Amino acid sequence: MTSRTLIPSLVMSLSLLAVPAVAQEVSSGSGLALGVRGAYGIPVGDAVEDTSQSELFGNTVAPQVDLSYFFNRHLSLGGYFQYGIAKPDGCEEEAQCKARVLRFGVDLDYHFAPEGFVGPWVGVGVGYEIGSLRVGTSEDTLAKVGVRGFDLGHAHFGVDFQLTRSIAVGPYISASVGQYSNVDTEIFGASQDIDVPSDQKSLHVWIQPGVRLQIRL
Structure with missing residues (x-):
């Protein structure tokens, strides 16, 4: 075999050997994913003794972003940040009340x-929560209350x-204690x-309850 025919043959052989490795890398499913959520928060129970969660915050409209790493197509680990906006149930009509709940x-x-058009998923997690309530008038703040905990x-x-291959959207529901x-x-x-x-x-x-849009990066 001459050098002119040897070089193309080597290139072709190496290319064929690389195809399975590339295919395996693509099909492994590992990588980052960005999630954007919109949720409606319903509080249950007491914030502290004799003060209900709904009186302090009320229901929330809570957008959330999260960044996850997929170890494979099935399993992912990530962090999230949620900003909830609320109006307390116990706010009097003549007062102006603003509340927020941060969760991360x-x-x-x-x-x-993960390969199908319809893909159910489940998850668990832990985090930290910071809530605040402001009561006042249009000009003055009469009182502020803040709470923190796990x-x-x-x-x-x-x-x-x-x-698409990289974009998924669907409903979800979560419950946290x-x-x-x-x-x-x-x-x-x-x-x-x-x-x-x-x-x-x-x-x-x-x-x-809410909706999540997830984009594989």
């Missing part, structure tokens, strides 16, 4: 049928509809930061 943490999700655990279930450990207040300029005593701590729950 980590999620571990499992996708049952999201002790949450679970969510959803169904993805695979629009949390407990506030710190309360800070500011009333007419006087502030106070309090660690909630153990006998006054309560468990609260957020139920959140």
Whole structure:
């Protein structure tokens, strides 16, 4: 075999050897994914003793972003950040009340049928929660209340509809259990930061139906 025929033969042989490796890399499913969610938060339980979660915050409209890493097509681990906007149920008509709930943490999700058009998934996670309430008039702030504590655990279930190879959208529902450990207040300029005593701590729950758009990067 001459050098002129040897070089093309070697190139062709190496290319054929590389095809399975490339195909395996593409089909492994690993990589990053960006998620954008819109959820409606329904509070259940007490924020602290004798103060219900709904009186403090009420229902929330809660957009969320999350960034996940897929180890394969089925399993992903990621972080999330949610910003909830609310109006407390206990707010009097003559007062102006503004509330927000920030939630962030980590999620571990499992996708049952990532190759199909319809793909159910489930996940669990933990995180941290920061809530605040402002009561006042259009010109003055009369009082502020803030709470902080851990999201002790949450679970969510959803169904993805695979629009393209990299874009999926679908409904989901999540439920989280949390407990506030710190309360800070500011009333007419006087502030106070309090660690909630153990006998006054309560468990609260957020139920959140919503929709998620996920883009594989």
